[in-house]
Amino acid sequence: MSSDTRPIGVFDSGLGGLTVVKAILEKMPCENIVYLGDSLNVPYGDKTSGQITEFAFRNTEFLLKKGVKAIAIACNTADSTSKGKLTQCYDIPIIGVVSPAAEKAAGATKNKKVGVIATATTVGSGAYERAVRSYLSDCLVFSVAAPKLVPLVEAGKIHKSDTEMTDALEEYLTPLKEKGIDTLVLGCTHYPLFYDLVKEMMPGINIIPSGTSSLPSLYEKLLSEDMLNFSEKKGEVEFYVTGETSYFGEHGGLFLGTSIEGKVKKAVI
Numbered sequence: 396m397s398s399d400t401r402p403i404g405v406f407d408s409g410l411g412g413l414t415v416v417k418a419i420l421e422k423m424p425c426e427n428i429v430y431l432g433d434s435l436n437v438p439y440g441d442k443t444s445g446q447i448t449e450f451a452f453r454n455t456e457f458l459l460k461k462g463v464k465a466i467a468i469a470c471n472t473a474d475s476t477s478k479g480k481l482t483q484c485y486d487i488p489i490i491g492v493v494s495p496a497a498e499k500a501a502g503a504t505k506n507k508k509v510g511v512i513a514t515a516t517t518v519g520s521g522a523y524e525r526a527v528r529s530y531l532s533d534c535l536v537f538s539v540a541a542p543k544l545v546p547l548v549e550a551g552k553i554h555k556s557d558t559e560m561t562d563a564l565e566e567y568l569t570p571l572k573e574k575g576i577d578t579l580v581l582g583c584t585h586y587p588l589f590y591d592l593v594k595e596m597m598p599g600i601n602i603i604p605s606g607t608s609s610l611p612s613l614y615e616k617l618l619s620e621d622m623l624n625f626s627e628k629k630g631e632v633e634f635y636v637t638g639e640t641s642y643f644g645e646h647g648g649l650f651l652g653t654s655i656e657g658k659v660k661k662a663v664i
Contacts, residue, residue: 440514
């Protein structure tokens, strides 16, 4: 069995995709990674589908120039609007976050009532409704657009003491509580940063973070394509952003669990 040392490409609109990078590093520590945060255009959730698809193609082209062997779309909004188009145009494994999270939610629900909080564009696409029902046809899926959450996370307002965040979560979660859901998908890779808050506000509910749910799909795809890196050397990560590098470096550690200050480069796209 050969060892493929080429990096995995990961892209997101900003910092949130670093939660996917963290999961890859924990489960596949030998893999090299090139991360692109399109921070110049964050958030994607208030952009049109056409704009997001344009960003997704541009991000993919950047990563391909870095020699990646596969791409993980660490953004629900880009996945729900653009993954199909990308897979039609590129002969490279492209893994999204929506389908794996939907499969996990369909398997977790007992009362067949699943809630989703996500960006307005993801909700508007109907991607989660279609994906969950593809695994559980009679499941009821209730989606709530949560436009306030990504900007709050990017600003570091993720704690119980941050009333803007707790008020926003109460606004978005209350309708789902009233629907009687037993499973909730955090339909944005920024959202794991307030996982504990949601868990406290939704006791007894299955909480499915979308980003980390994609890891088994990525692993299985790389395995089936004989693309895993079996070297014993710890993988390296390159960080690129389209926007300002210092802010990303200062705040990235919150998502990744380790500091990346001074390690972020400007992406020339």
